[in-house]
Amino acid sequence: MSLEQHAIIIILAPLVGSLLISLFGGLHRRLSYLLLVACLGISFASTIATLRLVAARAAIGPLHYYLGDWPPPYGIELVIDPLNALVLTMIAGISLLVAIYSKEMARRDNPDRLHHYYTLFALLVAGLLGITASGDVFNIYVLTEISALASYALLARGRGFAYYATFKYIIMGTIGASLYLLGVGYLYIKTGTLNIAELPTFINSSGLVDSVSIRVAFILIMVGLWIKMAFFPLHGWLPNAYTRAATTTSCLVAPLMTKVSVYVMIRVMLGVFTLPYIYHVMGWNRAVVWLASLAIVAGSIGALAQTNIKRMLTYIIVAEVGYMVGGAWLGNAAGLTGAIYHIVSDGLMTACLFMAVGAITYKTGDSSLEAMRGVFRRMPVTAALFVVGALAMIGIPPTCGFFSKWYLIQGGLVAGHYGFVGALLLSSLINAVLFFRLFEIGYYAPFDTEGTPPRGHGTTVVDEAPFSMLMPLLISAVMIIVVGLSTSRIVSGLIQYSLPAGL
Amino acid sequence: MEDLLAYIISRYNYWAAIILLLIGLYGMIAKNNLLKKVIGMTIFQAAIILFYVSIGDKRGATIPILAHGHDGAHQAVEAAAYANPLPHVLMLTAIVVGVSTLGVALAILQKIYRVHGTIEEDEILETIDQ
Numbered sequence: 001m002s003l004e005q006h007a008i009i010i011i012l013a014p015l016v017g018s019l020l021i022s023l024f025g026g027l028h029r030r031l032s033y034l035l036l037v038a039c040l041g042i043s044f045a046s047t048i049a050t051l052r053l054v055a056a057r058a059a060i061g062p063l064h065y066y067l068g069d070w071p072p073p074y075g076i077e078l079v080i081d082p083l084n085a086l087v088l089t090m091i092a093g094i095s096l097l098v099a100i101y102s103k104e105m106a107r108r109d110n111p112d113r114l115h116h117y118y119t120l121f122a123l124l125v126a127g128l129l130g131i132t133a134s135g136d137v138f139n140i141y142v143l144t145e146i147s148a149l150a151s152y153a154l155l156a157r158g159r160g161f162a163y164y165a166t167f168k169y170i171i172m173g174t175i176g177a178s179l180y181l182l183g184v185g186y187l188y189i190k191t192g193t194l195n196i197a198e199l200p201t202f203i204n205s206s207g208l209v210d211s212v213s214i215r216v217a218f219i220l221i222m223v224g225l226w227i228k229m230a231f232f233p234l235h236g237w238l239p240n241a242y243t244r245a246a247t248t249t250s251c252l253v254a255p256l257m258t259k260v261s262v263y264v265m266i267r268v269m270l271g272v273f274t275l276p277y278i279y280h281v282m283g284w285n286r287a288v289v290w291l292a293s294l295a296i297v298a299g300s301i302g303a304l305a306q307t308n309i310k311r312m313l314t315y316i317i318v319a320e321v322g323y324m325v326g327g328a329w330l331g332n333a334a335g336l337t338g339a340i341y342h343i344v345s346d347g348l349m350t351a352c353l354f355m356a357v358g359a360i361t362y363k364t365g366d367s368s369l370e371a372m373r374g375v376f377r378r379m380p381v382t383a384a385l386f387v388v389g390a391l392a393m394i395g396i397p398p399t400c401g402f403f404s405k406w407y408l409i410q411g412g413l414v415a416g417h418y419g420f421v422g423a424l425l426l427s428s429l430i431n432a433v434l435f436f437r438l439f440e441i442g443y444y445a446p447f448d449t450e451g452t453p454p455r456g457h458g459t460t461v462v463d464e465a466p467f468s469m470l471m472p473l474l475i476s477a478v479m480i481i482v483v484g485l486s487t488s489r490i491v492s493g494l495i496q497y498s499l500p501a502g503l
Numbered sequence: 504m505e506d507l508l509a510y511i512i513s514r515y516n517y518w519a520a521i522i523l524l525l526i527g528l529y530g531m532i533a534k535n536n537l538l539k540k541v542i543g544m545t546i547f548q549a550a551i552i553l554f555y556v557s558i559g560d561k562r563g564a565t566i567p568i569l570a571h572g573h574d575g576a577h578q579a580v581e582a583a584a585y586a587n588p589l590p591h592v593l594m595l596t597a598i599v600v601g602v603s604t605l606g607v608a609l610a611i612l613q614k615i616y617r618v619h620g621t622i623e624e625d626e627i628l629e630t631i632d633q
Binding site for chain 1: 600
């Protein structure tokens, strides 16, 4: 009995937590931080328990949780299968790490209204977890908007022109969510249901499979999600909004928001429309994979042109979205495995890199390439962990970045889509150039330490980031390698069961 | 020609929603004033809400409340006589979402005005370039 409730505790813990933080967080300086870490810790523990449960019964079927004990045609249900159990664990884990990481930085960025900041933080995580666990297409819309609203408010609390950048994100995000909602409306007109478990049988029934309305619904939902995940050429809002944001905000938003949209896309493709419908009725897959290849190339070249590390990372996110969309649309087991695995591995890599850059910014007050000067001597631990994240992004074994690329390239070769394979290899190469340039600046470039002229190694003072920042960074870097080493277990124990039979 | 006209008239609710959607999209893309963009966004959302509300309605249907629900529970319920309440209920949530988005957008617009001293997009871009 107690185990069965884990599915809802995953979402309720941060939701109730955000309420408690807004009510009591103002009472004491440290209370809101402790409440946030506690509620995300509960949520993470529940995702681990659910993951174990789902993995144990992976062959039987997904876990259903009926809210208020109302069965599906009338009530709303949460459905947790191996696919979203994996994504839920990733979201809860990374948000817990970022919450711990935010201790010093968030207090410095929000001296007066820390509890408001943490309320939005918890609300954003609750929305993201809800999207992932939901078994109902309309609920996905509502929860998308909850997390989007929280992210608008968080991103706007940044520096410089954050308000203008956020405003553009609001407009784009609202268009994306509205198109998704319109698509859901078309689906509802034709099928009369919003439940993900019921939709595929209706859509693939003989009366509806050729329906133009269903096709329009599919196009609207896909375009809406592509805007939300910043899929090239709909990515214009992302670099500005994420670069201007405060450090802890970008550490939270950058790894999670786009990845959750990718998850919803894969869920809609596999669970609602099903692959035969997409590949045979729509017949768009090659065009979309070409677009994804273009996204990878454009994102990588965009990253090459940047002089700010954070901005460079945001362009890498655009390229990574191309990886996942391309992998999902290749339409074979290896490509889909790569796309699903990459959701988790990219979340970890992005979180590690953003946290490392955040720690450097915390000490230098700067996130330009020049901030890297002498970082290997001043902040050896941060720099070493940054290297782990960077190697994962380039795709060096045994990091998880290597294995997701391995599956994606394999999928591209099986599908005979050499453009996608080429784009992946090119992007790895460009990532190598990007990060080795940073290593070079960090290792060899001359630097000043406050008045002391650089006269050799002896004068350098080690000035590390605080422990509350280093610890989450260390865990994320270790997880990059652990997830990489346990790839075969993740793929055969979880991802394999989320792929449709006979693929 | 008459066929086309009949075709358009028979689905006038969809046409109204599409026209409103396009007006909203035009406002968001083409207008230079950020407040007008917000107005466009609101029209865009309202179009979708009206679209949903219109699909729940039926000709000659009444509101979905059973007149003698408590004592005449054995009476057969004729679904065709009632409007479909589900799209309407969904839109209650969507209206709340729309209002919240509008609220956040207006709050950020106010902040933009304080930082940049204007809400005209080209003038804001000029201040960013400097």
